[in-house]
Amino acid sequence: MVLPRICPDWQLPARQVTSETVFFNRRRFIRAAVGASVGMSGAIALNSCRRPLDEAAQSEFEKTLGRPLPNAATHPNFNELNGNVTPQDFASRFNNFYEFGGTKDIWEQAQALPTEDWKLTVSGLVNNPQTYDQDDLLKAFPLEERIYRFRCVEAWAMVVPWLGFPMQKLLAAVDPKPEAKFVRFESFFDPSVTPGPSFSFSNLPWPYQEGLRLDEMANELAFFAVGVYGQTLPKQHGAPIRMVVPWKYGFKGAKSIVNIEFVAEQPATYWNTLSPNEYGFEANVNPEVPHPRWSQATERLMGAGNDWEWKKQPTLLYNGYGSYVAQLYS
Ligand SMILES: Nc1nc2c(c(=O)[nH]1)N[C@H]1C(S)=C(S)[C@@H](COP(=O)(O)O)O[C@H]1N2
Numbered sequence: 001m002v003l004p005r006i007c008p009d010w011q012l013p014a015r016q017v018t019s020e021t022v023f024f025n026r027r028r029f030i031r032a033a034v035g036a037s038v039g040m041s042g043a044i045a046l047n048s049c050r051r052p053l054d055e056a057a058q059s060e061f062e063k064t065l066g067r068p069l070p071n072a073a074t075h076p077n078f079n080e081l082n083g084n085v086t087p088q089d090f091a092s093r094f095n096n097f098y099e100f101g102g103t104k105d106i107w108e109q110a111q112a113l114p115t116e117d118w119k120l121t122v123s124g125l126v127n128n129p130q131t132y133d134q135d136d137l138l139k140a141f142p143l144e145e146r147i148y149r150f151r152c153v154e155a156w157a158m159v160v161p162w163l164g165f166p167m168q169k170l171l172a173a174v175d176p177k178p179e180a181k182f183v184r185f186e187s188f189f190d191p192s193v194t195p196g197p198s199f200s201f202s203n204l205p206w207p208y209q210e211g212l213r214l215d216e217m218a219n220e221l222a223f224f225a226v227g228v229y230g231q232t233l234p235k236q237h238g239a240p241i242r243m244v245v246p247w248k249y250g251f252k253g254a255k256s257i258v259n260i261e262f263v264a265e266q267p268a269t270y271w272n273t274l275s276p277n278e279y280g281f282e283a284n285v286n287p288e289v290p291h292p293r294w295s296q297a298t299e300r301l302m303g304a305g306n307d308w309e310w311k312k313q314p315t316l317l318y319n320g321y322g323s324y325v326a327q328l329y330s
Pocket residue numbers: 094095096097098099151152153187188208236237238250251252253254255256
C-alpha cells in the first residue's frame with residue numbers, strides 16, 4: 001500500500017533554491033527509490049513532491065481509510081535533509097531485527113512477520129486504555145513525513161524519511177494518569193515465527209522491549225512510524241508500527257509494537273538487560289561517551305555514494321537535535 005504525500009505550497013520556494021549538489025543527490029535518491037521493490041507491497045513509491053499521485057494507489061488507500069486522503073506532507077521543520085536521504089534500497093536491506101537473525105541481511109526472513117489483524121494495545125496508568133487495529137491508527141492520527149538522522153549505537157548512520165505521527169498525539173488520546181512516569185514498548189514475539197539469532201547467547205530477554213520517560217515521549221521529536229519512503233512500513237523496518245526517537249541510539253526504537261504500557265518505574269529493556277554498561281537506558285547519541293568497545297566520535301553515513309559506499313563524519317551530540325531535547329537532560 002502506498003501512503004501518498006501531498007505537497008503543500010510552502011515547499012515550492014525551497015525547491016527552487018536547491019543547490020546543484022543537493023539536486024543531484026535528490027535525483028539519485030529518487031532513481032534508487034523508484035527502482036526498489038524489495039520487500040515492498042509492489043506499489044509505486046511516491047518519494048518526490050514532483051511525482052503525480054498514483055490514482056489506483058490513492059483509491060486503495062482511501063478505501064482502507066474510509067475517508068479522503070490525509071495531507072501527509074513533509075513537516076517543514078524536518079525537511080532540511082531532503083537532499084541527503086539514504087537510498088531506499090540500501091535502507092531496506094541493511095537492518096537490525098534480532099527476532100529474525102543476528103545479521104544485517106534479515107529482510108527476507110522478516111517477511112514471515114504476520115501483520116494482518118495487528119492489534120496495538122495501550123494499557124497501564126492511563127485514563128483511556130485503547131486497542132487499535134491498523135485502520136484505527138490511520139483514522140485516529142493524521143500522517144506527516146519527517147526526515148530524520150538515524151544513528152545506530154554501532155556507529156553507522158542513515159537519513160530516513162519516516163511517515164507517521166508524533167507520540168504526543170497518542171498521549172493526548174490515552175491521557176496518562178499523574179502516576180505514569182515511564183512508558184514500556186513491547187515488540188511482537190512468537191518463537192514459531194521469530195527464531196532469534198542463530199548464534200545464541202543463552203536466555204535472550206524476549207520479547208524485545210524498550211522504554212522512555214514520559215517527558216521524553218512527550219517531546220516534539222518522538223514519533224511513531226507507520227510508513228517510510230512514502231509507503232507503509234516494510235516488515236524489516238518494523239511493520240506495522242515502530243518507534244523513532246532520533247536523538248537516541250537506534251536500539252531505543254522498538255519495531256513491530258504490540259503493547260504500550262504506562263508505568264510508574266523505569267522498565268527493563270532488552271539491550272540494557274543483556275549488557276547494562278554497553279546499552280544504557282537513556283542512550284542519547286553522544287560523541288564524547290565511547291561505547292566500551294569502540295569510539296562514538298565519528299560515524300559511517302551509509303549508502304552515501306554508490307550503493308554500499310559510506311562516508312565518515314563526526315557524530316553530533318543528541319544526533320544534531322539538541323535544540324529540541326537538551327533541556328530534558330539539564
Ligand atoms: N523489535 C526490535 N526492534 C529493534 C531492533 C530489534 O532487533 N528488534 N533493533 C534495533 C536497532 S539496534 C536498530 S539500529 C534499529 C534498526 O532499524 P532499521 O532496520 O529500520 O534501520 O531498530 C531497532 N529496533
